[in-house]
Amino acid sequence: DVKVTQSSRYLVKRTGEKVFLECVQDMDHENMFWYRQDPGLGLRLIYFSYDVKMKEKGDIPEGYSVSREKKERFSLILESASTNQTSMYLCASMGGHEQYFGPGTRLTVT
């Protein structure tokens, strides 16, 4: 079974803090994705990576950056957290065409 894990289930940060969300997959997948999930808006793609050190912007990259130094690990960085970044963040890894999601991190920025 594919396993995708995320570093935290719940996180509370203050406005202006730098936030790191980490995702690890154990299936040697090349493609990894970061989404945010908000009610009524579905899953919106922030960034994705198709190989180590490679990244592509998704639909809503503003205020975020990513890092992929190792194949199994894809990190999402909020350089200066703001309240409008309060959301559920889901990481996914792709094998074939299927996406395997992590459990999600619910981030609250106060």
Add this chain to the structure above:
Amino acid sequence: GENVEQHPSTLSVQEGDSAVIKCTYSDSASNYFPWYKQELGKRPQLIIDIRSNVGEKKDQRIAVTLNKTAKHFSLHITETQPEDSAVYFCASFHSGTYKYIFGTGTRLKVLA
């Protein structure tokens, strides 16, 4: 930009009835159309998918149809059960760009 429209946003059906969720995509180069189910508090999981060279696919009580000309695809659930209650997401995928685009989701409630 490219998008996927999904309707309805909420759907309530009586147990045993059928449910249909519809999606329309804009990227004509998309070649793979999956459906994910997300139960409350859990991660989305793939339940069925269809490729662009196929018009219909069925797996027990669920089926997906694709109309490439109209850029429509639909999820059909027959004989619904309470455990079908969840949020369902459609998506389109372009294998050339690795771009996955999700619909906004449909909250299905199956009433016992």
